[in-house]
Amino acid sequence: ALRVQNPAGPSLERLAQPGTVAVVTGPQVGLFSGPAYTIYKALHAVKLAEWLSGNGIPAVPVFWLATEDHDFAEVNHVWVFDAQHRAQKLEMRRTAGSQPVGNVTLVAPPVRELRTALQGLPFGEEVADAVEDAYRAGSTMGKSFGELVRGLLARHDILQVDPLLPEFRQLAAPALRSAVEAGPELNAQVLERNRELTAAGYHAQVHVEEQTSFVFLLENDKRLALRRHGDEYVLNGRRFSTWELMDRAQELSPNALLRPVVQDSMIPTVAYIGGPAEVAYLAQSEPIYRTLLDRMPCAVPRSGFTILDERSAKRMARYGLELPDFFRGEDALREKIAARMVPPALAGRMRDTVAAVDGATDQLRQLLLAFDPTLAKALERSAKKVRHQLSKIEGKVGREAMRRDERCAHDAASLYGLIFPERHLQERLYSFLPFLAKHGMDLTDRVYEAVELDCPDHRLMVV
Numbered sequence: 001a002l003r004v005q006n007p008a009g010p011s012l013e014r015l016a017q018p019g020t021v022a023v024v025t026g027p028q029v030g031l032f033s034g035p036a037y038t039i040y041k042a043l044h045a046v047k048l049a050e051w052l053s054g055n056g057i058p059a060v061p062v063f064w065l066a067t068e069d070h071d072f073a074e075v076n077h078v079w080v081f082d083a084q085h086r087a088q089k090l091e092m093r094r095t096a097g098s099q100p101v102g103n104v105t106l107v108a109p110p111v112r113e114l115r116t117a118l119q120g121l122p123f124g125e126e127v128a129d130a131v132e133d134a135y136r137a138g139s140t141m142g143k144s145f146g147e148l149v150r151g152l153l154a155r156h157d158i159l160q161v162d163p164l165l166p167e168f169r170q171l172a173a174p175a176l177r178s179a180v181e182a183g184p185e186l187n188a189q190v191l192e193r194n195r196e197l198t199a200a201g202y203h204a205q206v207h208v209e210e211q212t213s214f215v216f217l218l219e220n221d222k223r224l225a226l227r228r229h230g231d232e233y234v235l236n237g238r239r240f241s242t243w244e245l246m247d248r249a250q251e252l253s254p255n256a257l258l259r260p261v262v263q264d265s266m267i268p269t270v271a272y273i274g275g276p277a278e279v280a281y282l283a284q285s286e287p288i289y290r291t292l293l294d295r296m297p298c299a300v301p302r303s304g305f306t307i308l309d310e311r312s313a314k315r316m317a318r319y320g321l322e323l324p325d326f327f328r329g330e331d332a333l334r335e336k337i338a339a340r341m342v343p344p345a346l347a348g349r350m351r352d353t354v355a356a357v358d359g360a361t362d363q364l365r366q367l368l369l370a371f372d373p374t375l376a377k378a379l380e381r382s383a384k385k386v387r388h389q390l391s392k393i394e395g396k397v398g399r400e401a402m403r404r405d406e407r408c409a410h411d412a413a414s415l416y417g418l419i420f421p422e423r424h425l426q427e428r429l430y431s432f433l434p435f436l437a438k439h440g441m442d443l444t445d446r447v448y449e450a451v452e453l454d455c456p457d458h459r460l461m462v463v
Helices: 010-015 037-054 111-118 124-134 141-152 166-181 183-199 242-247 259-266 276-292 310-318 323-328 330-340 344-371 373-404 406-419 433-439 443-450
Strands: 021-025 059-064 077-081 087-091 159-161 212-219 222-229 232-235 238-241 252-254 269-274 298-301 304-308 458-462
Touching: 010 059, 010 159, 021 037, 037 059, 037 141, 037 269, 037 304, 037 443, 077 111, 077 433, 087 111, 111 124, 111 433, 124 141, 124 433, 141 159, 166 183, 166 212, 166 242, 166 252, 166 259, 166 276, 183 212, 183 222, 183 276, 232 242, 238 242, 252 259, 259 269, 259 276, 269 276, 276 298, 304 310, 304 406, 304 443, 310 406, 323 330, 323 406, 330 373, 330 406, 344 373, 433 443, 443 458
Parallel strands: 021 059, 021 269, 059 159, 269 298, 304 458
Antiparallel strands: 077 087, 212 222, 212 252, 222 232, 232 238
16 A cells, blocks of 8 residues: 555665554645644654664654545645745635545645745745645645655655555555444543543543544545434434444544544554644543554654744844743734843933832831821832833833834844744744745755754754
8 A cells, every 4th residue: 555655665665574663643734735843743753763773673754644634724725934034825715625635636726926935035946846846736635745745855765644545445444444333432431531631630632422423424525524323323314324334434534533543553653743732632542542453652742843044043142032032922022122222321220210219119108107008008009000100111212212223123023923923833834845945955854853852842943
């Protein structure tokens, strides 16, 4: 099944040997490779597989493409930035209904808009050419995504799995058949697992009820939701017995909790590289693993990065900024930068004024406490108002200083657009493409080197 879509290479041959395990990760097949963390997950999988191989456990990296998902609105767009770090959203405007996104035919993918957005970046043309080669009208979302990512990560020989391929549907059928047969038991176990997670202070990532079905029906190129009623499954008034669905196992598609179990029924997965939501899915999926497979891979949190160019890093240092400063919003960031622009003498005098007011108020409060405690409380309320007004004046001074210095206003907008665009971590909004366009196609190698297996915490990376 893997040979159908993967070129011959060391990973394919190694996985064919007994004893080889797989380090798996999986993305949505988002437009133009989706968010940047897709690439980070893949590189983390590569590095862990190489570490295992170097320590006597032959391993290969595997990319499970989420082509079966049917939420087209989640994958029909991509965000990039231009040379000024202004965020731009590119979108394919069409309706896919309940069709699996991997089968959606490309109609006018926004390659031209991408080329325009990246044209001010040093390697923009090279990146746009790579995207145009993969995203051709008439191709599909799944095929184009796979081709682009394979090209970007060609040096790392990552195997790809498209679960919509007939060969994989056949391999998935036994696990799907078992899941349908054990439906009531699995529901009860997952509901109990959800209660355990909640009692331990966590939450259930996927909502599950007694009628929840862990499978969808693939029919007429649509992924249709089923509801379970006892030994039957219901779809828009149609009823299917458990045995009917078991007979149609190759036409079924797993939900979010069953999907990793189906995946690992056909792949010797030793570890899964996932984001926060995926790790939470695996916590809920544990009883399904136990019942259907009697084994489960390690859940490994993916690496995460905020990538900065050296100029942006120097700007942050100049204004005394750290990453959390961006999480308070662009207005708060501008306020902090503005405060750095106040002339030192004026800033010092304002601090002295605040200190003088606080000192005088404290002395007066001590006298009033002896004279009339109620007046002391009234003084404290008035003092707070005075401090508030002084703070407002300080803010206005900073904004005026910033207004007079256009460079600072530009720096604030550029930094915010790069680091926390649309109030999101850059890796969760931007595609990896504008970073390649800015820093060169070898950026993937530098990110690979930066992945630390012992510390998957989010890191600031200056390139």
